[in-house]
Amino acid sequence: MRIMKHIFVFIANDISRLKRKWLTLPLILFSPVIFTGLIIWMVSSLLSFDEADKMSVGLVNLDDSDETAMIVSALAGSADVADGLEITEVSETDAKQMIENNTLVSYIIFPGKFTEKMMQGESSELIVVGNPDMQLESYVISSIIDTVVRHIRNSQANILTINHYAREFGMTDEARQDLIFEEFVSQFIQVLSSDTLMDEHQTAQNLSAGNMYFIVNGLFIIMTVWVYMLYIALMRDVGSNLEDRMKIFGVTYLAQGLAKVLAIGTIITAAAALLTYGILTLGGIELEPENLLRLLVLIGLYIFTTVIIMIIIDWLLPSFKISMVLQLGVLFLILLFAGSIIPRIYFPIYMDTVFDYIYSYQGLSWMEEIILNGRFTMEIDIMIVTLVIAAALLFVLSVLKERRFL
Numbered sequence: 001m002r003i004m005k006h007i008f009v010f011i012a013n014d015i016s017r018l019k020r021k022w023l024t025l026p027l028i029l030f031s032p033v034i035f036t037g038l039i040i041w042m043v044s045s046l047l048s049f050d051e052a053d054k055m056s057v058g059l060v061n062l063d064d065s066d067e068t069a070m071i072v073s074a075l076a077g078s079a080d081v082a083d084g085l086e087i088t089e090v091s092e093t094d095a096k097q098m099i100e101n102n103t104l105v106s107y108i109i110f111p112g113k114f115t116e117k118m119m120q121g122e123s124s125e126l127i128v129v130g131n132p133d134m135q136l137e138s139y140v141i142s143s144i145i146d147t148v149v150r151h152i153r154n155s156q157a158n159i160l161t162i163n164h165y166a167r168e169f170g171m172t173d174e175a176r177q178d179l180i181f182e183e184f185v186s187q188f189i190q191v192l193s194s195d196t197l198m199d200e201h202q203t204a205q206n207l208s209a210g211n212m213y214f215i216v217n218g219l220f221i222i223m224t225v226w227v228y229m230l231y232i233a234l235m236r237d238v239g240s241n242l243e244d245r246m247k248i249f250g251v252t253y254l255a256q257g258l259a260k261v262l263a264i265g266t267i268i269t270a271a272a273a274l275l276t277y278g279i280l281t282l283g284g285i286e287l288e289p290e291n292l293l294r295l296l297v298l299i300g301l302y303i304f305t306t307v308i309i310m311i312i313i314d315w316l317l318p319s320f321k322i323s324m325v326l327q328l329g330v331l332f333l334i335l336l337f338a339g340s341i342i343p344r345i346y347f348p349i350y351m352d353t354v355f356d357y358i359y360s361y362q363g364l365s366w367m368e369e370i371i372l373n374g375r376f377t378m379e380i381d382i383m384i385v386t387l388v389i390a391a392a393l394l395f396v397l398s399v400l401k402e403r404r405f406l
Contacts, residue, residue, distance in 0.1 A: 028233060029271055032225040036218045058090040058098065058107030063114040072110060099131050106130045130345040212283055216371055217340040219279065220364050223272045223299065224331055227306050230264050232324065254398035257311050265304040272299050291370050294378050301383040302363040306334065308390040315397050338364045359386035
């Protein structure tokens with residue numbers, strides 16, 4: 001097809017331009033790494049914590065049910081829930097005061113009707129309120145709760161299955177409710193057992209010792225900066241005369257856009273994959289090949305989506321300088337809502353829904369899960385949908401620009 005020929009011609013032209021500026025590409029790739037590395041070193045030095053100190057966590061029960069009260073009391077009364085964690089039951093007012101006094105790392109809220117919703121198979125999230133002065137410790141607690149919630153969701157299937165067959169066998173409602181509650185408590189205590197939390201506490205020790213949490217977030221920032229710098233490097237030499245000549249030869253905006261997406265996306269994805277593998281090797285983190293492949297997929301989806309967003313902004317604005325400023329602002333928002341600059345737990349609770357639908361947050365959170373916690377699963381639905389929507393918008397804008405509506 002003619003459009004494919006144009007795409008390959010533009011890709012070859014971009015590569016040729018980078019070869020002519022042989023100092024540009026190394027500068028683009030290495031300068032963000034050096035700068036971000038220095039920032040990570042300074043921030044991790046300020047926020048690292050002594051693993052000998054216990055992290056105090058509060059439990060706030062807003063559910064009136066006896067079942068939730070029993071679970072909270074069991075957790076608060078357990079002396080060996082996890083090495084390095086000290087859990088106490090407090091009121092919400094006292095928890096806020098203790099956060100202000102820096103005597104709590106964070107507190108966990110059991111919302112109203114928590115047990116009722118969980119036993120009926122409905123979603124009920126545990127809310128984690130972090131201490132702004134203890135960001136790293138609060139992240140660890142948030143990571144623990146995310147793990148717990150995932151385990152609880154898996155155990156809900158067992159509870160609902162027991163409930164179904166108990167009803168089928170004609171068990172009385174009272175006996176069935178007792179059986180379900182016993183199973184629920186058993187499942188809940190199991191996922192909050194010492195093994196589960198010890199794995200997460202080991203992650204906390206790795207964070208404080210190796211600063212891998214900061215490195216993963218820094219890696220995400222570096223990838224984003226790479227996209228911006230390489231895009232600007234390839235676009236700043238394209239003048240109006242060259243664009244007019246391309247129109248004469250029948251080159252479409254879609255072909256130009258797709259060529260930029262493929263060229264920038266491929267170069268940055270390859271560089272990010274190599275940097276990630278190098279960091280994992282130097283950090284002594286061994287991942288299975290399937291997890292390395294998952295990381296590559298996450299990196300690719302994030303980078304290609306971000307490149308398309310950059311092109312869309314460029315097409316919507318006639319001024320190159322204004323588009324540069326807006327692109328920089330949009331990339332900052334992408335990083336902000338990814339949680340790489342400020343962790344999610346420091347945003348208002350009503351922003352949780354926003355984070356759940358931000359592709360950058362999904363990418364970073366699953367990269368952290370795979371690298372820090374060794375997960376063998378990931379959810380990329382949001383990232384794929386975002387990529388498809390961005391690609392569709394790119395196509396629509398290309399048609400509008402061809403017809404001079406933009």
